[in-house]
Amino acid sequence: MSRSSTSRSISTTEPRAPTLTDVAEAAGVSYATADRVVNQRGNVAAKSMRKVQDAMSALGYVRNLAAANLSRQRTYRLAFLLPGGRNAFFNRMRAHVESAATRLAADQITVEVIDIDAFAIKGLRQSLKALDASRYDGIAVVGLRADEIVEPLDDLGSTGTIIVGLVSDLPEKHRSAYIGIDNESAGRTAARLLGLAHGPGAKGRIQLLAGSLSSVDHAERLKGFTDVITSDFPMIKCLDPIMTRDRANAVKTAVEHALRKGSTTTALYNAGAGNAGLTTALRERNKRSRPLCVVHELVPHTLAGLREKYIDVVIDQRPDIEVNRAVTLMKDLIDGRQPLHTHALVPTIYLHDNVPCDVHGISPGNDKQT
Amino acid sequence: MSRSSTSRSISTTEPRAPTLTDVAEAAGVSYATADRVVNQRGNVAAKSMRKVQDAMSALGYVRNLAAANLSRQRTYRLAFLLPGGRNAFFNRMRAHVESAATRLAADQITVEVIDIDAFAIKGLRQSLKALDASRYDGIAVVGLRADEIVEPLDDLGSTGTIIVGLVSDLPEKHRSAYIGIDNESAGRTAARLLGLAHGPGAKGRIQLLAGSLSSVDHAERLKGFTDVITSDFPMIKCLDPIMTRDRANAVKTAVEHALRKGSTTTALYNAGAGNAGLTTALRERNKRSRPLCVVHELVPHTLAGLREKYIDVVIDQRPDIEVNRAVTLMKDLIDGRQPLHTHALVPTIYLHDNVPCDVHGISPGNDKQT
DNA sequence: CATTAATTGATTGACGTCTATCATTCCGTG
DNA sequence: CACGGAATGATAGACGTCAATCAATTAATG
Structure with missing residues (x-):
């Protein structure tokens, strides 16, 4: 002893x-x-x-892997296919990929970011078909579970390129792994937190928001959310979700409507993006009391919302960890060895009290072209 | 676009x-x-x-780092100095170190676990002094901020061995980095969650538990906790913390006392370990209502508590991630390159709804000798 | 037993870097 | 100009593995 x-x-x-x-x-x-x-x-x-x-x-x-790789001149050429555009979350992820690129170079790993159309089946299909498979040993794709992309995926796979789903999964049979959170579980988590925060036995009305229901992620989150509320918090009512197409303006309007005079809405849960509109709406409305707010992804606006106490909970995917894992995982698969991590990522829950002082890649306005 | x-x-x-x-x-x-x-x-x-x-x-x-390392026959000899004994959390961490060892071997990284006396200054000092510095390039130490260990630390450091603090920090000037959570922030997080869960404006009485106040971690957690309750939830009262020395029996007694007939305790927060006693106490007491419970570390008993809904929140350090980071960090430091991650780890918050189905190294009773 | 096929041994030149040695060239100083 | 020290070039042998070649040995077949 x-x-x-x-x-x-x-x-x-x-x-x-x-x-x-x-x-x-x-x-x-x-x-x-x-x-x-x-x-x-x-x-x-x-x-x-x-x-x-x-x-x-x-x-x-x-x-000795190093000696082996040296001898056979193995390099790991990886690509991340991320939605382009103004999406704050993916900008953050992009920043992480780019900052990782430098250090990975020493290990003969090259990383590229390739823009794809955000969440558009046709665009994704195009991007995949346009990929020169011989140039990459592994690609991580923010995908969709659509049959239309099975063909290009299999074409890539048949050349030996490793394919992994990132953040949003691909058709299961046509990729080697998925790196991302379990969205239904995330929705359930949000519900549990909001349910608890209403206090024991308290009534409530929760306004749900989402980008669109064709987005599988958002649908899964809402499903998990309503499941838990229904079963464990029967005194709380979930209002029909408002679709915002992840636009800040739409979110703002929806929030304003939910909180209009006389409203009895006790909480908001946004399963989608566009939370700039949420903080704006709450900030403009100067009342001492406000509804409970749970949102997803730590980005400049949600961080500000947390700090200024307009938002109670941010459920964050941790793109830094996701990028890291994606790289490690793809390398393992390329090396043909058993990957280490298998279980889904558990998102980080940020409250007012545990946001790190320096959140890498979150400071707004970095559109640097490398 | x-x-x-x-x-x-x-x-x-x-x-x-x-x-x-x-x-x-x-x-x-x-x-x-x-x-x-x-x-x-x-x-x-x-x-x-x-x-x-x-x-x-x-x-x-x-x-090309691989070529360089091959040429100079560089190997990374790492050691983890972990408290031995029956501590569930460190058993879990040990499991992670051991499972990482295999895969790291291919990269010329060897990992050893060295048992130290749990949290005992003298024992730690002995263990450090007994270490043959020439056998290790880096060591991760579950430490203490005690002046008595400065001397052995500096002896190790002067031979070029990298030293990092793990889970519990070392004297700041005498280690290269710290890998672990910010305990005060974790305490604040616990407080925020419990505060919210009491419902808006509700009264409450929270019984605090801890191992001992000489344990800096526990003290920091309690400080963060009471700070937030005092400032943001003035209707809630924090009861004087009960010291349990992290013994399950002591925790059980304390919980039973806190919930004795007529008690108005609304919540429990255990900043320390020994939660086997907590679940036992709650299980034996068959009442439909129970106080809110927030504890630390996902180990067999707290996992069971979550699943059976005796516990509401588990704040977990994620030893898997900590081990991973420790290895990467020490390797970076040995290579003399700028480490990637700098900010403190954010603990994972587990609720009933987001516990992974397979939690590696948590299944009880694995005392395998490798 | 001869013939063929399968198996084994021996060896060599990469891969990119480190480390060391030795010969050479450059430059400033006296 | 001669000298000495600093700077540079040229080169070679590791490190552990891969990939290839060719000769030598063994086993299988009729």
């Missing part, structure tokens, strides 16, 4: 890690044969194979 | 990345001179230096 310094060696800390030459020697075969085994070149007798594999596990051989 | 496939190349996707030979050639100097510049070996004329640097930026030269 009180013994200290009990070293539990995981990787044995030997003078030097064993090389394939060591393995060959231990197995009693030539380097060439050992190489044939590890690189599966065939033409190896079962007996030799066994001897080599035994030696490998006996010595704890791990192939 | 509707143009698609606007490629914005960040790292120019050339046929091949330029090597130092290319740089030397472009600069009109020999490879040896170029090498003297990049490796700062001295004995280079200012003029030559300039020429090489110009060529580097002109070609966009980035040194």
Whole structure:
């Protein structure tokens, strides 16, 4: 119990890690044969194979990836297909990709951002078809679950390019992985927070907002949200969602309407974007009391809303983490090794009290062209 | 606006990345001179230096880290100094370190876990002094801000070993970085959530629990907590914290006492550990209503508490992310390059609705010896 | 046993960088 | 101009792996 310094060696800390030459020697075969085994070149007798594999596990051989990549001149050419335009969230994500690019270069990883049409099936299809697969080893796509893009996806996949869905998933069978949050769970989380914040047994009316219902993400969030309210907070009523097409103006109008004189709306939940309109509407209305507000994504306007206490909760996807994972994951898949993280990302919940003082890539107005 | 496939190349996707030979050639100097510049070996004329640097930026030269490490036989020998014993949180962290070890081996990174006395200044000092600095390039220490450990830390540091604080910080001047959450902010977050959950303008009495006040983490959390309650929820009263020494039994007793017949306690906040006692106490007491509960760290018992709705909120440090960052950070520091992440980690807030179905390393009873 | 096929060994030249050595050239000083 | 130190060039051998070649050995077949 009180013994200290009990070293539990995981990787044995030997003078030097064993090389394939060591393995060959231990197995009693030539380097060439050992190489044939590890690189599966065939033409190896079962007996030799066994001897080599035994030696490998006996010595704890791990192939030196750096040396291997150096030798075969492997580089990782990655691309991020992000919606262009003025979307604050994706601007933030873009900033993270760009800042990651520099440091990744040292590891022979190149990263490109390719603009695609935001959420437009046809545009996405075009962009995918226009991609020169031979130029990329992996692409991360902010996608859609639409049959129209299956064909270009499979074309890319057939050339060996790794494809992962990012933020918004692709047709499941036609990508290797998805990196993003579980939107239904996020909606449920929002509901739980709002339900709790109404106080035990209190009545309430929550105005829902969303970009559009054809956006699967928003629909999933609303579903999760209403499910939890219905089952766990029966005294609270969810009003029919207002569609804003993620436009700040539309959000502003909707919020103003929801809070017009005599309204009994107790809370707002915006499953979509355009929250600049929300803070504006609340700021202009100078009342001491305001409805509870839960929104998504930490961007300049929602950050300001949190700081100035117009917004109670921001559920954030953490694009920095998503970019990071996307890179690691694609690299793993390209290397053909078992990826580390498998479970969905859990979004970060920001309140007035836990926003980091410096939020990278959030300061507004950075449209720098690299 | 509707143009698609606007490629914005960040790292120019050339046929091949330029090597130092290319740089030397472009600069009109020999490879040896170029090498003297990049490796700062001295004995280079200012003029030559300039020429090489110009060529580097002109070609966009980035040194191939893999090749460099291969050549100089660089390995990264890391150690995690974690409190041993039965602490559920650190068991989880240990599991993450161990599972990371395998995959890191391919990148010439070895990871060891070294048990230290939990939170005991003397034990920590002993463990640090017993460390053979020449065996490690970097160590991550679950530390204490105590003057007694400054000396062993500096001894380690003077041999070039990188030292980072993990979860609980070390004396600031004597470590390179800290990886962990901002505990005061976490306490404030807990307070905000509980404050909101009381409902607008509602009265309340919150029973505070903690391991001990000599534990800086717990003290910071309590400070943040009471600050927010005092300033933003004046109708709510914080009861004097009960010290549990993180023992489940003590927590159980404290909870039972707080909820004894006639009690008007509306909520519980445990800034420390030992939540097995909390769920037990709540489970045994079969009343339909229960106080709001906010606790720290997702471990088997708190997970169960969330699922069975005995606990409302779990504020989790995400040991997986912390381990990951610690490794990346130490590697960066050893390589002498600017680390990527700087701001403190934001803990994940788990509610009943967003716990991942598979929580790695949380299943109880894994005391596997590797 | 001869012939063919399968398997193995031995070796070599990359890959990009580091480290070291040694010979050469340059420059300023006396 | 000669000298010495500073600066530069040229080169070579690692590092661990990949990819390829060719010769040598072994096993399988009729």
